[in-house]
Structure formats: C-alpha cells, structure tokens
Amino acid sequence: MRIAELSRRTGVPIPTIKYYMREGLVPPGERTGPNQARYGEEHVRRLRLARALVEVGGLPVASARQALTLIFSSGISEFDVLGKAQYALTPPREHTEDDAWDEAAAQVDDLIARRGWQVKPGNPARRTLADALATLRRLGQDDYLDLLETYAETAESLADTEVRAISRRGDLHAMAEAIVIWTALGDPVLASLRRLAQEARAARVLGGTAEETA
Amino acid sequence: MRIAELSRRTGVPIPTIKYYMREGLVPPGERTGPNQARYGEEHVRRLRLARALVEVGGLPVASARQALTLIFSSGISEFDVLGKAQYALTPPREHTEDDAWDEAAAQVDDLIARRGWQVKPGNPARRTLADALATLRRLGQDDYLDLLETYAETAESLADTEVRAISRRGDLHAMAEAIVIWTALGDPVLASLRRLAQEARAARVLGGTAEETA
DNA sequence: TAATTATGGATAGCGACACTCTCTACTATC
DNA sequence: GATAGTAGAGAGTGTCGCTATCCATAATTA
Numbered sequence: 415m416r417i418a419e420l421s422r423r424t425g426v427p428i429p430t431i432k433y434y435m436r437e438g439l440v441p442p443g444e445r446t447g448p449n450q451a452r453y454g455e456e457h458v459r460r461l462r463l464a465r466a467l468v469e470v471g472g473l474p475v476a477s478a479r480q481a482l483t484l485i486f487s488s489g490i491s492e493f494d495v496l497g498k499a500q501y502a503l504t505p506p507r508e509h510t511e512d513d514a515w516d517e518a519a520a521q522v523d524d525l526i527a528r529r530g531w532q533v534k535p536g537n538p539a540r541r542t543l544a545d546a547l548a549t550l551r552r553l554g555q556d557d558y559l560d561l562l563e564t565y566a567e568t569a570e571s572l573a574d575t576e577v578r579a580i581s582r583r584g585d586l587h588a589m590a591e592a593i594v595i596w597t598a599l600g601d602p603v604l605a606s607l608r609r610l611a612q613e614a615r616a617a618r619v620l621g622g623t624a625e626e627t628a
Numbered sequence: 629m630r631i632a633e634l635s636r637r638t639g640v641p642i643p644t645i646k647y648y649m650r651e652g653l654v655p656p657g658e659r660t661g662p663n664q665a666r667y668g669e670e671h672v673r674r675l676r677l678a679r680a681l682v683e684v685g686g687l688p689v690a691s692a693r694q695a696l697t698l699i700f701s702s703g704i705s706e707f708d709v710l711g712k713a714q715y716a717l718t719p720p721r722e723h724t725e726d727d728a729w730d731e732a733a734a735q736v737d738d739l740i741a742r743r744g745w746q747v748k749p750g751n752p753a754r755r756t757l758a759d760a761l762a763t764l765r766r767l768g769q770d771d772y773l774d775l776l777e778t779y780a781e782t783a784e785s786l787a788d789t790e791v792r793a794i795s796r797r798g799d800l801h802a803m804a805e806a807i808v809i810w811t812a813l814g815d816p817v818l819a820s821l822r823r824l825a826q827e828a829r830a831a832r833v834l835g836g837t838a839e840e841t842a
Numbered sequence: 843t844a845a846t847t848a849t850g851g852a853t854a855g856c857g858a859c860a861c862t863c864t865c866t867a868c869t870a871t872c
Numbered sequence: 873g874a875t876a877g878t879a880g881a882g883a884g885t886g887t888c889g890c891t892a893t894c895c896a897t898a899a900t901t902a
Contacts, residue, residue, distance in 0.1 A: 416870095417878070425724065429862050432880075437860095442879090449868045449879045462767060468860085470763045475860070496830045500823050510639065531828035539827075543820035546813050549684045553676060555809055564789045565814075565821055568782050573825035575778045577833050595769055597826070599760050600779075601819045606757035607779055608814070609714050611787035613753075614745035616710045619791050630899095631849065643891050646851080651889095656850090663850045663897045682889085689889070 415453050417443075424461045431461065438479050439464040441486075460486060463595070471598035477505050481598070485590045495590045497534060503597050504538035509545045518548035521559070525566055576600070629667050631657075638675045645675065652693045653678040655700075674700060677809070685812035691719050695812070699804045709804045711748060717811050718752035723759045732762035735773070739780055790814070 421428045434440045440460050443451030460482060467478040480502035484490065490498070509515065522544050526533050533540070550556060576596060583589045635642045648654045654675050657665030674696060681692040694716035698704065704712070723729065736758050740747050747754065764770060790810060797803045 427862085428878095430860085433861060435879095436881085445879090447869070447879090449866095449877095450870085451879065466763045466767055470760055496827060500827065504823070526824065526828075529828070531824060532831045533824050533827050537824065537827060539820040539823035542816055543824070546684055546816045546820065549680045550809070550813060553680055553809055555806065558793060558806070558810070561789060561793055561810075562817075564786065565818055566825070568786050569818065569821035569825040570829075572778065572782050572822060573829045575775060577826060577829040579772060579775055581833055592769065592772070595764070595767055596772070596775075597823070599764060600822070601815070602756055602760045603776075604779055604783065604818060604822070605815045606753040606760065607783035608786060608818070609718070609753035609811070610740065610745060610747050610751065610757070611780070611783040612791060612811070613710060613714065613747050613751060614740075614743070615784075615787045615791040617746045619795055641891085642849095644889085647890060649850095650852090659850090661850090661898065663848095663895095664899085665850065 415457075416451075417453065420453050420457055420461065423458055424465065426461055426465055434461065434464055434475075437475050439475065439482055456486075463591070466595070467598050470602060471503075472602075473503065473598060474505055477502055481594045485587070485594055490586065490590060492586055492589065495586070496593055497537070499590070499593050499597055501538060503594065504542060506538070507542065507545060509541065509548075512548075514551040515544060515548040518551060519544040521547055521562075525562065529566060529570065572604075629671075630665075631667065634667050634671055634675065637672055638679065640675055640679055648675065648678055648689075651689050653689065653696055670700070677805070680809070681812050684816060685717075686816075687717065687812060688719050691716055695808045699801070699808055704800070704804060706800055706803065709800070710807055711751070713804070713807050713811055715752060717808065718756060720752070721756065721759060723755065723762075726762075728765040729758060729762040732765060733758040735761055735776075739776065743780060743784065786818075 415423075417428055417431060420426075421431055424431075426434075431440065435442055440457060443453040443457065445451050463485075464478055464482060467473045467481060468475060471478075473481070481499060484495070484498050484502055519540075522540055526540075547559070547562070550559065580589055580592050580596070583592060629637075631642055631645060634640075635645060638645075640648075645654065649656055654671060657667040657671065659665050677699075678692055678696060681687045681695060682689060685692075687695070695713060698709070698712050698716055733754075736754055740754075761773070761776070764773065794803055794806050794810070797806060
C-alpha cells in the first residue's frame, strides 16, 4: 500500500503522516525505489494508535513516540512493560518544592505504605500526585483530604479489574498494546464518567432537575 | 496591596499577572490614580486558583476564565453551579462522526439509562466519553468494553462521596469553589492513584518485583 | 529635592508545539 | 506523452501561554 491508501484507511492527512514519520511515531515504509515505499498493516495499526494517543489521550507527540516504540519493540518482558508504559505516558512536569509540597510528598508515601502498595520510587505518578495534593493544600482545601482515602480505594479496585483483564491476554505484544491504550484512554473515560455520575448524584442530593439545559 | 506584593504572595510573576488580567482571569484592581491600583485578598485567592487550574489542572486559559467567572459571580443557584462548572471545565473537542462514533454514543446513552442517571443531554462529558469509546472501538479494543461497567460503578461511588462532601459546605460560594477545584484537580489525582495502584497490582499478579528502577 | 525604582496599561515579541506547505527529483498511471 | 502521485527535506503557519519593552506617572530612597 502507498501513502494515499494509508491516509484513506486511517483518516490521517498525508502531510501529518509524513510528519509522524519524521518524528518517529511511525516507521518508514519498505523502500522499493528512490521515491517509492510500501506500507503494511502494521503501519495502519500504528498510525491509528498514534492518532488516538495524541488526539484523544492528549499526549505530546514525544510521549506518544516513546509509548509506540515500547509497544512495537521486541524483547520487552512482561515485568516491566507496565512501568515503562507509565513512564512514557506521564509527561514530565516542573514543580515548586516548598513546605506544602514536602507535606504532600510525605502524605503520598504514607498512603502508599498504608495501602501496602509496592510502587517503585521512580514512578512519575508519585510526583504528579504530590503536585496535585500540594496545590490543594495551598488552596486551603486540605480539609477535604480525607476524600483521598476514597479515591485510593476506588483506584485500587479499578486497577485490580484492569490488571486482571489485561493479564488474560496471552500474547505479550497484545498486552503491551492494551496497557498503553487503556492507560492513556482510561483517563478521559474515567473523567467523563465521573462528571456524568456527579451530575446525576447532585440532581438527587441537591434536588435539581435534569430538565434545565444550562 | 500593589502588584509586587500580589506577585510575592502567590508566586506568580508580574508579567503573568498582567497577562491574566488582560485575559479576565483576575479582575483589575481598584484604581487610585492614573497608574496606581490596589489589590485585595480576593485577588490573591483568585490568582492562586487561576494558577492551579492552568498549571495543575491543565486547563486552557479561556476555560479557567469561565470557571473563575462562575465562582466569583453572585447570583448563582446551587442547582446549576455544578452543571455550569462542568461546561466550563470540559474544553471543547472536535470529533469525527462515523459508524464507530454513533455506536459509542448509543452505548453512552444506554449506560446512562441503565444506571438511572439523570444527566442533561447537553453535558459535554457525554461527547468526551463517546469520543473515547469510539476510539477504543476503532483500535479494536471493544472486547474490553465490559470494563466500562466497572468504570461506571467506580465513578458512581466516587461521585456519591464527592457530592456528599461538597454539599456539607453551607456557603454557596465555598461550594462553587470546591466544585471547580475538585472537578479540575480530581482528574490528575485520580489518574495518578490509578497508575500507582496499577503498578502495585501488576507486581502482585504478574509477579514482578518493586526493586527494579526501570 | 533629586535620583531611582515601581506601577499600570498597551503593544509587540518569543518559544514550543503540532502541524502544513512547498519544492525537487523521480515514478506510476491514464 | 501528459497528468497525477510519491518520498523526503526544509521552511512556513497558527495557536497558546507567556515575556519583554515602552510610556507616563507615582512612590521611595539618598
């Protein structure tokens, strides 16, 4: 298949495909001449995946490349595919380390220990969480921090279901792909569901009706 | 207080404060001369909040403005503050309506009906969710869509806790503020916790150890 | 009081990012 | 043989979130 068909089948414009190839999200095609190359089904899948991570998952192109490289590389072990996926899918943030941040970081460590979670010290989610909790402190929302326990419990049961579902896939490659997809797209899914559930719950508790169109 | 102190107390650089004022995230100070103005505690709070929404919550400046305007406007009723907050906090996305999208939208409607949720037809989370589910379909991950039930259940219990916690705040203004903060910052908190829990669970199920530093 | 520094407001510029356009030397197809 | 498509590379574009500069004026300091 040539680039026009690749574009047609994925819905990605040709210039964008070329850009993604330059950025390494998609490998070059198999060369058949000075200005000719052939693309296969793997290109289609990989391009679709790239698009999903960037558009729906909201990942920076560089992070998407890392994740795609991970999936389509041979020689990964199932023991570190998840960790590596999380590294790739958590774009770096810069933060301010002040008192509130130190307290928040301690709170994160405490939570992880209390739940008996085994988490590598380098997991970037630690830092992201500490950032968010520190911000909540600075905004004077620390009286709500007991909600954190509920959040953690929720996350735990969710992760349990997810990991079990993923580990049922025998093929390591399919597993890696599913991990990346569900880690990246699970966030917006969960966020949307939370908003929908919030509105439904609020309608009940606060007595609002669902008729108003805001 | 003048702008230098405002900057010092919030940690936001003066040029950025000026930019935020231009963009309407923070109102102008009380004028006392041709080139003098006075700022108060509300400016401090509002600026801190703006910073949190943009930096940690990752909101576009325009969305943050909407949310802040909502919080600091008088004359909101508790019946629609949540709806309006959700509108403000869900940045618009463009999407492709194809077969997969139609199916996904139907799936969303079905889920909402099945759960007995009362959700306004215009809630932007409906569309975001349909987008994500359609993408999962296009990626051939629809065999995992039964996970959606778990996600929904999770979201429901979470929303329940959140709405009860928020409604305990008597003051309407404090309620509106808490809703905006927790809607925006809850997403990264939840996402981080999910990643941490995933790693912990994966270590157990897949037998990996937590010693490797990836 | 004179020099320095700060202020509010407006306009312009900057760097990152994700494309998008253009060009060239070819190749395929009608 | 004319037209359209192709790979690859470089430059250009639009948006976003700041950041720098400038000006007239006000406050602070020597």
